[in-house]
Amino acid sequence: MATSGQKEPIHVVITGAAGQIAYSLVYQICNGEVFGKDQPLILHLLDITPMLGVLQGLVMEIDDCSIPLVKGVVTTDNEEQAFKDADAVFLVGAMPRKEGMERKDLLTANVKIFKSQGTAIDKFAKKTVKILVVGNPANTNCLILAHFAPSIPRENFSCLTRLDHNRAKAQIASRLKVSPDAVKNVIIWGNHSATQFPDVRSATVNVNGTDTPVYDAIKDDQWLKSDFISIVQKRGAAVIAARKLSSAMSAAKASCDHMRDWWQGTKENEWVSMGVVSDGSYGVEKGLVYSYPVHIKNGRYSIVQGLPVDDWARELLDKTQKELLEEKTDALKATSSE
Known part of the structure; x- marks a missing residue:
């Protein structure tokens, strides 16, 4: 709950939160470099079940940074919990391309992830949510995500270039x-x-x-x-x-x-x-x-x-x-x- 004169916290989601990109991302977001130096936030960190222990280590580091804007951190492997009331979403998690893997194989693997996340965003995120797809192939992952989140306006979807x-x-x-x-x-x-x-x-x-x-x-x-x-x-x-x-x-x-x-x-x-x-x-x-x-x-x-x-x-x-x-x-x- 915001105190008098302070903004309400926004809910910011990062998927693939135990990964390398997220590790560099978290501090910049928490420190106010993205949403403003006066904007409190609650972080929602989503990753697969085996990475939940790693996320606990990340939460310890966020605590140890002692950043006043951070009003809470949720760590989860559950999409409903992750995307609930989301204001901004960084979709970093995706199936990485492995050696010898064709782009087509990569697309097929990622369709599953982004279909599931699109469905969850459609159900649980705010309709005003701003969505950034970082995980590659970013453009087409974003297209699939939007396809499965029909109630979110098209202009709320974007990918990283x-x-x-x-x-x-x-x-x-x-x-x-x-x-x-x-x-x-x-x-x-x-x-x-x-x-x-x-x-x-x-x-x-x-x-x-x-x-x-x-x-x-x-x-x-x-x-x-x-x-x-x-x-x-x-x-x-x-x-x-x-x-x-x-x-x-x-x-x-x-x-x-x-x-x-x-x-x-x-x-x-x-x-x-x-x-x-x-x-x-x-x-x-x-x-x-x-x-x-x-x-x-x-x-x-x-x-x-x-x-x-x-x-x-x-x-x-x-x-x-x-x-x-x-x-x-x-x-x-x-x-x-x-």
């Missing part, structure tokens, strides 16, 4: 030897996969106090249209090759960035990348979960309209859409064969 967005900003900043916050309005189109289209044709970089188009600042169209795109597309694989583990700290930071902006808004004339349910913008099939540039105000995003799409860009937008359509077909097939 902010990590790719942050990676794109970092590559441009590194190339120009500026701070990443000098770079704005990069775009990630499409799938969080190697077909995504990192696009800087509308991006600018602040050099000596002046916003300059990235193409003019870098003066190397060939690099921007080939190596840059390839580096961002394959960055996840490069991290795994070097670290022998998938991105965790950067994925957690991107998840926080995504939810913070969705909760608190973006700056005027700036946009970020979010995987959202397509309304048909830019010729993308309605209902697909596709990454777009979005502007956010009062907790609602709107897809940025009217950006130029030439033949080169159209081909890249269509290529990633084609992959998502194939994934959708495979995933829906898997739900009907369950």
